[in-house]
Amino acid sequence: MAFTALPTALPALPAETTVAVGNPTLNIAIFAGFVLVTLAVIVRIARGKKTAGEFYTASGGFSGRQNGVAIAGDYLSAASFLGIAGAIALQGYDGFLYSIGFLVAWLVALLLVAELMRNTGRLTMADVLSYRLKQRPVRIATATSVLAVSFFYLLAQMAGAGGLVSLLLGVSGEAAQNLVIAVVGVVMIAYVLIGGMRGTTWVQIIKAVLLIAATAIMTVWVLGKYGLNLSSLFQGAIDKNPAVGEKLLEPGVKYGKNLTTKIDFISLSLALVLGTAGLPHVLQRFYTVPTSKQARKSVEWAIWLIGGFYLLTLVVGYGAGALVGPEEINAAPGKANSAAPLLAFELGGSTFLGIISGIAFATILAVVAGLTITASATFAHDIYREVFKRGEQVAEEKEVRVARIAAIVIGVVAILGGMLAKSQNVAFLVALAFAVAASANLPTILYSLFWKRFNTRGALWSIYGGLISTIVLIIFSPVVSGKAPLTEGGPSPSMITDPNVDFSLFPLDNPGLVTIPLAFFLGWLGTVTSKEFNPQKYAEMEVRSLTGHGVAKALDH
């Protein structure tokens, strides 16, 4: 796990001593309220029969500002809200450091990817990558990696739902947690099937506004308690955490332990900064606006909102450290993930906790829905058409029907995966998704947008090479097995908790440092060893990508 606390910071408390905070009935009521309101919105705006364009991209009908808010909604997932706040609460500066990577990454999307993607693609990420290459193999490769990234990201969100629920509903039993994960999954499927991309986007917008507003309230509240003085807030966090003390204010609590953890953090940073612009559900959002200018505006808005949010998270995180304290956070069922909800309880009692946790649930729900739309569009548009129909024309109705079925299947997989992954730290699982996105997707995206010579072999080597190397290195990393137990004779914090099982041949938790350069290298190597080049398609793609020709025309006239 990425953000387990320092072993010295806490005595091991048995799980049975934890009691639910707040009023579970109230928490459920607020969450149910959100679900009902958003479902009502979705039903109202759902428009008759859905074409593929409508189902996957809302026919490009959103404005840049709306889409920017929705992007923030997609991106400010449970990992940001719960994971980063918890990391700052327990590890101080290192958690903040983590959030900066998530923000800076947006500049890659803004400068290099968003507008050119919008100009050259229409329905899925594979539209762009296969534009001037061989359709079938490139679409299949892209879709495979899109599905892999979506799977990791879905797991993270569902795991977040499971961890949160034990805290908020006072249920720590397996069955009850699983039930809640199932409920989240079923509601999400309903969003996707009824609302398609249009409905899902509106859910994101509503959720983003609620999340940012609630976090802003918490921030002001916390700062108010410290006389609007950041320095005294930090002092409060230091006083409450004597085990770490002043070190909370400097980097290194988590990543500074030894050279391996240091290199691990560099690896993580690389994956964060290059992964965002390769996340399929983020890229899909660029198709929900009509033009590249609106795509640019979307990213502008997203950067302001996301950056502002992480600044708030800094205060919320240290606030949780100061007002709740590491012992209570570590003793709570969700550990680091429960720092923000516990702070809400500390500030405003069970009502505020109910509101914050309702929003946290809504966050998970909305992000999962966005991921599912993207994954199902990819399945229907790229895999179904290319693999099952071998590229022959598929009636659009048929394709949308396949996408709907895919959404249900993906939802079920997410539910089952979430049940299995519920004890994993959500921020860490998201980091894995970023590693795959940065290795398997981004090199090919950049090459196909900027490198004239790039061709099919380069794309395939880069995508499969990046994907396979990332997954293999994760399997043989300490994340999966072999971490030393935190307490003598206790379970290993790895995924496989038996400390006797150890096949961690690769020393880093985050494979990006190896796999990202490897994927770039393979893309180059594959390209230069193949003679394929299509000057017409290259001209068409480049001219369109820069002038927006073809996209804007259809909408302006």
Place this chain on the structure above:
Amino acid sequence: MSNEARTQGDDPYVAVQSTPEFQDLRRKFRGFVFPMTAFFLVWYFVYVLLSIFAPGFMGTKVFGNITIGLLFGLGQFVTTFAITFIYARWANREFDPAADALGARLDGDKEH
């Protein structure tokens, strides 16, 4: 959307691509985004490396409990916001008119 509908024969895109105006447009775009990307990546990794290998320096207090590391971190926010602002202004003022003009010319070529 008319993405699929396009003429294949006398390729207008190849013609446009080889015009000096298009070459200029591409140079203009890359001339802006590539250096900007290099700048923010270097600045970000300098920050990360300092955090990892010079935690003591980053933990130096400037005033109260405000450390150099915190100020550098906030500096990352400032540069990110600034680049966003500068790029958007540049794109709206400098890039879009040139790109739109070329796009319009392509329409003119095709529609006779």
